[in-house]
Amino acid sequence: MIKLKNTDKAVKRLILALKNNEKIGVWSDYDPDGVFALTLAYEALLNAGFKKNNLALSLPNQHKYRRSFNKFHLKLFKKSGVKLIIGIDFGTTDFEQVGWAKKMGFEVILLDHHRQRPGNLPALLINPYQKGDDSKTKNWSGAGVAYLFFENLYNFLKIDPKKLEKSIDLILIPALTDYIQINNGNLPYLKKSLGKIKAGDRPGLNASLKQIGLNKNLAIEDFKEKRADLCDFYGTLNGNGKQNNVFNLLLSKNKKDADKISKQIKKDLAVFEKYIDSMVAQGIKKFRSANQAKKLKFIFWGTDKDMGMIATGSKIANRLNEYFRIPVYFYNKENNIMKGSVRTNYPENSDANVIDSMKSSAQLFFSFGGHPRAAGFYIKKKNLPLFEKALNKYYGNS
Ligand SMILES: [Mn+2]
Structure with a gap:
């Protein structure tokens, strides 16, 4: 024993x-x-x-x-x-x-x-x-x-x-x-x-x-x-x-x-999957042409909707990350604040560290944490544009 x-x-x-x-x-x-x-x-x-x-x-x-x-x-x-x-x-x-x-x-x-x-x-x-x-x-x-x-x-x-x-x-x-x-x-x-x-x-x-x-x-x-x-x-x-x-x-x-x-x-799960599929399709539509015109360095996107289900955001972030193969920051509402999921999980980008990308904006979050390739954050809605700006700076877009 x-x-x-x-x-x-x-x-x-x-x-x-x-x-x-x-x-x-x-x-x-x-x-x-x-x-x-x-x-x-x-x-x-x-x-x-x-x-x-x-x-x-x-x-x-x-x-x-x-x-x-x-x-x-x-x-x-x-x-x-x-x-x-x-x-x-x-x-x-x-x-x-x-x-x-x-x-x-x-x-x-x-x-x-x-x-x-x-x-x-x-x-x-x-x-x-x-x-x-x-x-x-x-x-x-x-x-x-x-x-x-x-x-x-x-x-x-x-x-x-x-x-x-x-x-x-x-x-x-x-x-x-x-x-x-x-x-x-x-x-x-x-x-x-x-x-x-x-x-x-x-x-x-x-x-x-x-x-x-x-x-x-x-x-x-x-x-x-x-x-x-x-x-x-x-x-x-x-x-x-x-x-x-x-x-x-x-x-x-x-x-x-x-x-x-x-x-x-099983029924609840089907609703959940359908929602994720539709969000992923929207995301692909939204960023595909921009990505083709000028290789995007990251995706920052989200919704005001609260699905009331665990892991919705991380699944959407995962799927968009799989498709575009660049870091994805996806946020959705959870209990009146924004919950973000960050993913950059693919082999050709093994030195990426999304925790680093959030450290310079630490003051904007309620909290953030996780792993270099899969992380999360909680943020006030009004701080989202500031965070996006900081990410542009981090990824060298401005
Ligand atoms: Mn456990």
Whole structure:
């Protein structure tokens, strides 16, 4: 059994909560990894003897609240009597947000897999990448880290590990959608996960994998080939909290409910794809002739429309970048501010660095960050022309 740093402390704290009949909050992220991890944790806690009434779940709409803790949902936890929060798939570098939780009197256990940065994190962190963690395999999704943790909890409580294995089907898909590298350390777990998926005990996975076209070939390689579809299908989410459709899908008890939710997701996805297609076509039309007349150095474009769906802008930026093969800065409205996605991901431009292109305009943004080839920013609408001007300067157009 793999035991990540701080596991014993966290296990002991949970057992105390179980003994004292405490109410526990479980909070996760809105992406495929987060939703699968929340489902896994919820099932694992129930199967370990925690009462349903003692579990409060939070899966805030990422589109509306962004990732990590937010004050609104923390207050809901407070009202419902939660003292201890288990946060999954976020938190390692969220010093400010975890600080809010601490200030409000919560104890926080974080099960995460994001890289660590120096800072004061007032939480008990379980993360294979944290300093002092001597586990050999670091490559786990958030759901994977949660699984390893619950293995230890079950072991400590002497609960039959088979009870936890009921939920191991939930770790393969997040490993793929989070681009976790597969190696000898995690492969046995992922194989077990695949075996469980194949056993077909979860109506929600059966129904959704069928929609994705994974009903016949079920090898890890087949799943890998469908990675983009998995990301889309389990990533375009509506609703909030328990209303989250993927969470409901994974917990659905029968084929009829599972089919219904799967079909609805597929329908939502079609609307999403149609919108992206039409925006990409508009973008191509808008910039093609200008690009032919005078080789453009970058594209700066966007819309006032808020699609209410995660990753719309980054998909449009990606597709335009693929077509024109120059850096693309695409913005769209999100919660009354402009969210930008920047892409410059193609081999002949390997030294491009879009983060650099934003650094000189740092004062214009609410925030910006990411990687040299894929980045993002939040900006006031009125600052957009100033940013465009700065980009022209950066790319030597003026
Ligand atoms: Mn993750």
